[in-house]
Amino acid sequence: MLPNLSQNNPLPPSPPGAIFIFMKTLRKTILSLTGAIALNLSLFSTCVTAQDLEIAPTIPDLVPASPKEAWRDLATVEINEGTPWWAEVLLYIPNRVLDLIDVFRVDVGVGASVGGVVRVTKYVQGGYRQMLPVSLRVGDFGRQFPVLVESSNEIGISPAFKQSADRDVCEAELGLGLDLFLLGGYGGLCLDEVADFVGGIFLVDLKGDDL
Numbered sequence: 001m002l003p004n005l006s007q008n009n010p011l012p013p014s015p016p017g018a019i020f021i022f023m024k025t026l027r028k029t030i031l032s033l034t035g036a037i038a039l040n041l042s043l044f045s046t047c048v049t050a051q052d053l054e055i056a057p058t059i060p061d062l063v064p065a066s067p068k069e070a071w072r073d074l075a076t077v078e079i080n081e082g083t084p085w086w087a088e089v090l091l092y093i094p095n096r097v098l099d100l101i102d103v104f105r106v107d108v109g110v111g112a113s114v115g116g117v118v119r120v121t122k123y124v125q126g127g128y129r130q131m132l133p134v135s136l137r138v139g140d141f142g143r144q145f146p147v148l149v150e151s152s153n154e155i156g157i158s159p160a161f162k163q164s165a166d167r168d169v170c171e172a173e174l175g176l177g178l179d180l181f182l183l184g185g186y187g188g189l190c191l192d193e194v195a196d197f198v199g200g201i202f203l204v205d206l207k208g209d210d211l
Helices: 018-047 085-103 191-201
Strands: 104-120 125-131 135-140 147-150 154-157 173-190
Touching: 085 104, 085 173, 085 191, 104 147, 125 173, 135 173, 173 191
Parallel strands: none
Antiparallel strands: 104 125, 104 135, 104 173, 125 154, 135 147
């Protein structure tokens, strides 16, 4: 018959305070970890600001914008189709007459004036003409009133020539003028207007002065 070991060698009982000490230690450890985590989260939240956060770009930011302004209301554009053919037919003769008037610069004058002038285009002129004090001129001054009261003097030689402010000299004008105190006269021919007159015969308006 086997002996009963439990009766002969009983297990020593567990100390009643060991479990309590273990649970208390575990509780302190958990509290310590929780406090450390909370402290770290608090420090992190104070360091991170709104400017440090990268905001994801939106679709308009990713699409490049045109440097030009956006289209506004489209304005109606009137297209000039030119002079009607029937108007060109009606104005053909008047335009040729006006072009012919533009060719010549011829006038005579009365009044106190002395001197003379020579023109070889508007950019090459020379002479001396003095009004004492005015000269009344009548003639062809191009598409201008046929009467001119001239009071401006002309003196010098190009490029220092002082032209009369009362006269309109053509770009390619050839002219000669002479004033003998009480009587004076001037005759000129505008070569650029001659070209415009010839071109107008074939409906080519070189000077752009047709009606």
